[in-house]
Amino acid sequence: MDGYPEESQKMDVIGHLDELRKRLIICLVVLAAASVGMFLKWETLIWLLKRPLGATASNLIFIGPTEAFLACVKVAFIAGFIACFPVILYQIWAFLAPAAPAHLRKHIAGWLLSALVLFFFGIFFSYFVFVPAALNFLLNFGKEIAAPYITLDKYLSFFAALTLMGGAVFEIPVGMALAADIGWVRAKTLRAKRHYAVVAMLVIAAVITPTQDVVNMVLFAVPMILLYEIGILIAARIERKRMRPKD
Numbered sequence: 001m002d003g004y005p006e007e008s009q010k011m012d013v014i015g016h017l018d019e020l021r022k023r024l025i026i027c028l029v030v031l032a033a034a035s036v037g038m039f040l041k042w043e044t045l046i047w048l049l050k051r052p053l054g055a056t057a058s059n060l061i062f063i064g065p066t067e068a069f070l071a072c073v074k075v076a077f078i079a080g081f082i083a084c085f086p087v088i089l090y091q092i093w094a095f096l097a098p099a100a101p102a103h104l105r106k107h108i109a110g111w112l113l114s115a116l117v118l119f120f121f122g123i124f125f126s127y128f129v130f131v132p133a134a135l136n137f138l139l140n141f142g143k144e145i146a147a148p149y150i151t152l153d154k155y156l157s158f159f160a161a162l163t164l165m166g167g168a169v170f171e172i173p174v175g176m177a178l179a180a181d182i183g184w185v186r187a188k189t190l191r192a193k194r195h196y197a198v199v200a201m202l203v204i205a206a207v208i209t210p211t212q213d214v215v216n217m218v219l220f221a222v223p224m225i226l227l228y229e230i231g232i233l234i235a236a237r238i239e240r241k242r243m244r245p246k247d
Contacts, residue, residue, distance in 0.1 A: 019095060023092075023095045030088070031080055032080075033080075034079075035077045036076075037080070038077075039072065039076035042072040045072070046071075052127065052131045053155075060150055060152045060155055061150070071152045074153075078160050082167075085167075089116065101182060111177075111178060111181075114174050114177075118171055121170055122167040122170030123164075126162050126166025126167070131162050131163065169227070172227040173228075173231035173234055176190065176228070177234040180238050181238050187235040187239055190231070190235060197228055201224040201228065205217045205220040205221035208220065
């Protein structure tokens with residue numbers, strides 16, 4: 001009889017691991033299919049990749065026999081990840097759902113939709129605003145020193161880091177609101193720790209900003225601070241709704 005609880009725990013762990021394996025396989029299969037589909041459109045993807053460069057350095061170069069091909073594979077993988085992000089996000093939620101509070105499961109569709117909208121908005125923000133601004137500063141500064149001959153692989157790494165970071169940064173209010181909805185944090189605490197959060201965001205912006213200049217650092221830090229303030233407002237609204245008397 002004493003062995004049943006331990007055996008039950010083992011079966012529970014095995015069940016969780018099996019569920020995690022299933023979710024990972026689904027994500028990998030969808031990601032692989034999306035990446036292959038994107039690779040078939042590699043010319044369009046490369047055109048989109050080069051668009052933020054404008055006329056400043058429109059001609060990228062490659063210095064190895066396989067660099068151009070591998071760059072197309074990488075950009076297809078990145079585009080595939082962005083395209084199938086909704087599926088990946090859902091699979092993460094499906095795995096965590098059994099442990100989530102009942103009230104959170106009732107309106108999870110709204111949270112998922114908000115996370116998706118902000119992720120793609122962050123991608124667009126980086127693509128149309130931050131990447132061009134960073135390139136404009138770096139390339140114009142570098143022109144005073146040497147001609148800008150940029151390798152395709154280096155530019156792709158630069159572009160991917162800033163773009164995906166933009167998508168992640170714009171998830172700040174969703175993460176804060178979810179934490180408030182679960183009960184991990186309160187709006188009052190978030191307000192009280194605002195100055196620490198601002199300092200942390202400035203540090204993060206300085207780290208992830210490749211230009212290391214104040215203008216581009218602020219360009220990335222300001223949206224983060226605004227998103228933090230939005231997260232506080234949403235957390236406060238959730239708390240007010242929770243305290244309303246139920247009919």
